[in-house]
Amino acid sequence: MADPVFFEWDDKYSVRVPSIDRQHKVLIDYINQLQQELTQPEPSKRMVGLVLKFLIDYTNSHFKYEEMLFGMHQYPEQEDHKAVHNRLFDKVAVFKQRFENDDPTVGPDLLAFLKDWLNHHILIEDMAYSDHLVEKNVQ
Ligand SMILES: [Fe+2]
Numbered sequence: 001m002a003d004p005v006f007f008e009w010d011d012k013y014s015v016r017v018p019s020i021d022r023q024h025k026v027l028i029d030y031i032n033q034l035q036q037e038l039t040q041p042e043p044s045k046r047m048v049g050l051v052l053k054f055l056i057d058y059t060n061s062h063f064k065y066e067e068m069l070f071g072m073h074q075y076p077e078q079e080d081h082k083a084v085h086n087r088l089f090d091k092v093a094v095f096k097q098r099f100e101n102d103d104p105t106v107g108p109d110l111l112a113f114l115k116d117w118l119n120h121h122i123l124i125e126d127m128a129y130s131d132h133l134v135e136k137n138v139q
């Protein structure tokens, strides 16, 4: 695989809710760790599996956290946003399955998917709740 291009935090990703920005930074960190391991000449299945597990668990709690804030602050688009979370989570579960089945193409596919997800989900879908939560003074 080519030299990894790590995903870097940029202020354009800020949803102006500090607790959520912090969680997004952790997600970026996990994705970079996964990339670091997957781009080794011989990636360790144990390591990749471990980081993937952390990433999935963290994503799950991050989605729950956002959804809790939506509920607390009556975010009008919450049902649509939850549906997007569920779809993303289902896709990650398929990747996990492929990884467990030793699918040799899973690595690059997974990284491309995760980067697109961060870019698209944070910049477009998460950004859509930004004004609403900032107005409610969510920290
Ligand atoms: Fe998010």
Ligand SMILES: [Fe+2]
Pocket (backbone or CB within 6 Å): 063, 066, 081, 085, 121, 125, 126
């Ligand atoms: Fe979200």
